[in-house]
Amino acid sequence: MGLEAIFEPNSVCVIGASRERGKVGNVILQNIASNFSGRIFLIHPIAQEIEGLRCYKSVDELPEPPDIAVISLPPEKSVDYLESLGKKGCKVSIPVSGGFGESGSRGKELEISIKKIAEKYGMRVIGPNTVGVIIPRSGLNTALTEAEKSTFPSEGALSFISQSGALGLLSMDAASDWGLGFSSFVSLGNEADVSENDVLELVGRDKETKSIALYLEKINNVENFLSICKRISKEKGIVLLKGGLGESGNRATSLHTGSLFRTNFSLRGIFAQHGIIQALDETQLLDYGMALSYGRPIFGKRIAVVTSAGGVGVVSSDLLEMKGFTLPKPSGAIEKEIRKIISPLGSPFNPFDMTAEATDDQYEGLIKVLEKSGEYDAVLVFALFQTAGVSRKMIDILSKFNRESSLPIVVGIIGGEKSKEILRKVIKNEVPAYPSIDRATNGLWVLGERGKYLGGISNEHSP
Amino acid sequence: MGLEAIFEPNSVCVIGASRERGKVGNVILQNIASNFSGRIFLIHPIAQEIEGLRCYKSVDELPEPPDIAVISLPPEKSVDYLESLGKKGCKVSIPVSGGFGESGSRGKELEISIKKIAEKYGMRVIGPNTVGVIIPRSGLNTALTEAEKSTFPSEGALSFISQSGALGLLSMDAASDWGLGFSSFVSLGNEADVSENDVLELVGRDKETKSIALYLEKINNVENFLSICKRISKEKGIVLLKGGLGESGNRATSLHTGSLFRTNFSLRGIFAQHGIIQALDETQLLDYGMALSYGRPIFGKRIAVVTSAGGVGVVSSDLLEMKGFTLPKPSGAIEKEIRKIISPLGSPFNPFDMTAEATDDQYEGLIKVLEKSGEYDAVLVFALFQTAGVSRKMIDILSKFNRESSLPIVVGIIGGEKSKEILRKVIKNEVPAYPSIDRATNGLWVLGERGKYLGGISNEHSP
Numbered sequence: 001m002g003l004e005a006i007f008e009p010n011s012v013c014v015i016g017a018s019r020e021r022g023k024v025g026n027v028i029l030q031n032i033a034s035n036f037s038g039r040i041f042l043i044h045p046i047a048q049e050i051e052g053l054r055c056y057k058s059v060d061e062l063p064e065p066p067d068i069a070v071i072s073l074p075p076e077k078s079v080d081y082l083e084s085l086g087k088k089g090c091k092v093s094i095p096v097s098g099g100f101g102e103s104g105s106r107g108k109e110l111e112i113s114i115k116k117i118a119e120k121y122g123m124r125v126i127g128p129n130t131v132g133v134i135i136p137r138s139g140l141n142t143a144l145t146e147a148e149k150s151t152f153p154s155e156g157a158l159s160f161i162s163q164s165g166a167l168g169l170l171s172m173d174a175a176s177d178w179g180l181g182f183s184s185f186v187s188l189g190n191e192a193d194v195s196e197n198d199v200l201e202l203v204g205r206d207k208e209t210k211s212i213a214l215y216l217e218k219i220n221n222v223e224n225f226l227s228i229c230k231r232i233s234k235e236k237g238i239v240l241l242k243g244g245l246g247e248s249g250n251r252a253t254s255l256h257t258g259s260l261f262r263t264n265f266s267l268r269g270i271f272a273q274h275g276i277i278q279a280l281d282e283t284q285l286l287d288y289g290m291a292l293s294y295g296r297p298i299f300g301k302r303i304a305v306v307t308s309a310g311g312v313g314v315v316s317s318d319l320l321e322m323k324g325f326t327l328p329k330p331s332g333a334i335e336k337e338i339r340k341i342i343s344p345l346g347s348p349f350n351p352f353d354m355t356a357e358a359t360d361d362q363y364e365g366l367i368k369v370l371e372k373s374g375e376y377d378a379v380l381v382f383a384l385f386q387t388a389g390v391s392r393k394m395i396d397i398l399s400k401f402n403r404e405s406s407l408p409i410v411v412g413i414i415g416g417e418k419s420k421e422i423l424r425k426v427i428k429n430e431v432p433a434y435p436s437i438d439r440a441t442n443g444l445w446v447l448g449e450r451g452k453y454l455g456g457i458s459n460e461h462s463p
Numbered sequence: 464m465g466l467e468a469i470f471e472p473n474s475v476c477v478i479g480a481s482r483e484r485g486k487v488g489n490v491i492l493q494n495i496a497s498n499f500s501g502r503i504f505l506i507h508p509i510a511q512e513i514e515g516l517r518c519y520k521s522v523d524e525l526p527e528p529p530d531i532a533v534i535s536l537p538p539e540k541s542v543d544y545l546e547s548l549g550k551k552g553c554k555v556s557i558p559v560s561g562g563f564g565e566s567g568s569r570g571k572e573l574e575i576s577i578k579k580i581a582e583k584y585g586m587r588v589i590g591p592n593t594v595g596v597i598i599p600r601s602g603l604n605t606a607l608t609e610a611e612k613s614t615f616p617s618e619g620a621l622s623f624i625s626q627s628g629a630l631g632l633l634s635m636d637a638a639s640d641w642g643l644g645f646s647s648f649v650s651l652g653n654e655a656d657v658s659e660n661d662v663l664e665l666v667g668r669d670k671e672t673k674s675i676a677l678y679l680e681k682i683n684n685v686e687n688f689l690s691i692c693k694r695i696s697k698e699k700g701i702v703l704l705k706g707g708l709g710e711s712g713n714r715a716t717s718l719h720t721g722s723l724f725r726t727n728f729s730l731r732g733i734f735a736q737h738g739i740i741q742a743l744d745e746t747q748l749l750d751y752g753m754a755l756s757y758g759r760p761i762f763g764k765r766i767a768v769v770t771s772a773g774g775v776g777v778v779s780s781d782l783l784e785m786k787g788f789t790l791p792k793p794s795g796a797i798e799k800e801i802r803k804i805i806s807p808l809g810s811p812f813n814p815f816d817m818t819a820e821a822t823d824d825q826y827e828g829l830i831k832v833l834e835k836s837g838e839y840d841a842v843l844v845f846a847l848f849q850t851a852g853v854s855r856k857m858i859d860i861l862s863k864f865n866r867e868s869s870l871p872i873v874v875g876i877i878g879g880e881k882s883k884e885i886l887r888k889v890i891k892n893e894v895p896a897y898p899s900i901d902r903a904t905n906g907l908w909v910l911g912e913r914g915k916y917l918g919g920i921s922n923e924h925s926p
Contacts (some may be wrong), residue, residue: 022851027851098808098818099808102808103808144819145849145850146849146851148881149848149849149850149881150849150878150879150881150882151878151879151880151881162774163774164772164773164774164775164777166771166772166773166774166775166819166847166849166850167772167773167774167775167778168774169849170772170775170847170849170877170878171877173849173877173878173879173882174877174878174879174882174898174899176879177878177879177880177883215774217774217777241778243774243777243778243781244777244781245781245784245785246780246781246783246784246785247784247790248780248783248784248789248790248813248814249776249777249778249780249781249784249814251792251812252773252776252777252780252810252812252814252816253777280778280781280782280785280901281778281782281899281900281901282775282778282877282899282900283899283900283901283902284901308629309627309629309630309633310627310629310630310715311625311626311627311629311630311631311678311680311706312627312629312630312633312745313712313715314627314680314706314707314712314715314716315630315704315706315712315743315744315745317709317711317712317715318706318707318708318709318712318743319743319744320709320711321708321709321710321711321712322708322709322743326711327710327711329714345561345562345565345566347715349714349715350711351711351712351715353715355561356607356629384629384633385612386608386609386612386613386629386632386633386636387608387612387629388485388490388609414633414634414636414637414745415613415614415633415636415637415640416613416614416636416637416639416640417614417640418611418612418613418614419613419636419637420640435637436637436744436745436746437744437745437746438743438744438746438747439746
């Protein structure tokens, strides 16, 4: 299928590029030009060059068929260009403008034309009315937000498919700032040709993608969607934020199809049967995606909590129990081993509280004892950098443990900018790590759901 | 009551100060010396001066009774110094070290001695086993975390009382980084003398304090606590994170008293009757505190959502409905007025979607129409700065609206570092504002609960 071209395009053609700074046609060009190392062709009826790049008068004049074309022009013109791009042999076209199906019957007709052009030439069309794609590994970034106003993601293992371009860009801006990387982002737009199921199949086959996050308002072919998810989810975790569950949200999405998804807050069960974990907002969506990308499934309920702050241990224990986990005390033998490691003022029970006297070595020693004990199914480590004995060495200790140990680990690092800087490094090292107690315990919950699904156990608790 | 001295101390005496960088006795001194502008006295048996400050050999030698004394010495020595401080006429003493009641019967005896000394001299003692107090308005900061490793709060309207010093410091580090200010922070420690009820009464009387956040693991006098809350909550919002609700958390808090609070996840009802809103983690605790400090109570269920990102409108609508709110469509007349303001591709229904073409003026015009309409009980505004037409002018627009309008407003600003910079300014201007959809809708929920409590309506929904 031609869609694969978005992962390693050799050339990109931009139609509707503008030299006026701040204009959409300029922002898109800037984002492509500053990230993409392949060939860039511009089409412009008059200009000779824009931003130092040569312009061709028409698609026909291009020296080769472009792999990707990005079109930022009004609807009718966009469709004209799609015809010539198809004829030229372009693989994937992305008309970004709105004013199609969402604005009335003429726009709907244009979308039907797009579908016909796509089929006629075997060219795939993403959109229209889309912010396009961001593929960090190839530097393809067609977003229409300025780089000065937001952070674009670096390479990673999470693919993000969104029916809202803005929600996608905003939440990636936030998550990228925490260090989360992405294998791809696709804004579906009006789906004249390429649907959520097409992209789902695409990222399902993609080797860089370890898990998939979806924001969907309408699901065009529910049965098909669920069966694709069921197949892919054997290998990759899937998280879905379904927008339009309530009356007003549903009204906003103008959802008229798929009664299954109408005004229905409790889809968790249906989703879970197909390997889909439901998120309720954009933070959960990407938090869960991170856990599924970087963490190991948890096969069991027994969690060990490691902390240097008593209160953090207490609150996380409460939340974990609410989420269906248990925090068993260690056996006498393990308790003894732990007493040898931690401060006498600490607690060798569970939550394991090392007190503010905690050191890097104590952390490392303790999680190794827990790993060897076989008494726990996962460990939640709060690495708190405000105390004197905890240093950046923890970044390596945690990363190594997550890479090498079979005991699943989730990390919590709470604090301001200085803690965030360290959290960012831990996440960049592909450890599921979070800046709050609740988000960290949710990370465990997701890995527990994943474990139940892979182990064939039905889920009981919600986060 | 002498406790009031922590708000405007003229002098602080530090006992156990150390010149060795990184040591607790040095960190505390650094934190005091770099923030406090009043007189600082040191007591040291040998040293002439530490960090450029003169040392006295004993408490007796001090030229005047200090308002506050901070003692960083082993238990027995701390008690000896408390005796001489009481005799000298010190108002509030803060012995920070652990090793008291939490470590055995000898420690418990020492706590009884502390209580006796406090009563004998009318001196109040906070702790022992405490990180002390942070009072931004007076620059009194006795925390034992280094300033390079965390952010201390600036002045604000939220008082934070915590039975876990570390949980308190960590969550203030995080919240301060977002721009939230505090009127006071008190770490209760072992409560040999000063109890949660004493500090609650203190901040209840404090004019700078508009709302109160509590992290409590044990409540020593439940009946008293609830009745104090009921009284204070007529004027000030109260949020409580109760640690130790589950079995393991309860074990960790060694809670042996107060069966009311034992292994009981559903305290929301009892709390609500006494004007207390329950939080479930540290983020909720301070998020709710911010809403109660800066926002207006919401008397009703009708919310207007203003956004420039369709998906954000949809997801927030879903969450608001789950939390018991409605999003009614505007009347025909108001719809017409709104159509005049926003892009023709936008939605004049609710959620009100201005699309990526939104401008500062459109935001301002739209919220003013909503305010005048009388059709809504509150407005949730997502100010998204990634788009071209939205500028820093929004900071003033939102701040002015929150200050002057009687329509309650909550703001959501989603994104990475660049958005956070703006969010920080909005929060510093005392607007309840949050970095995610869920947290923003929780802000509305809290103000709705506050409205119901003040209006005498019982609560129905949880966040």
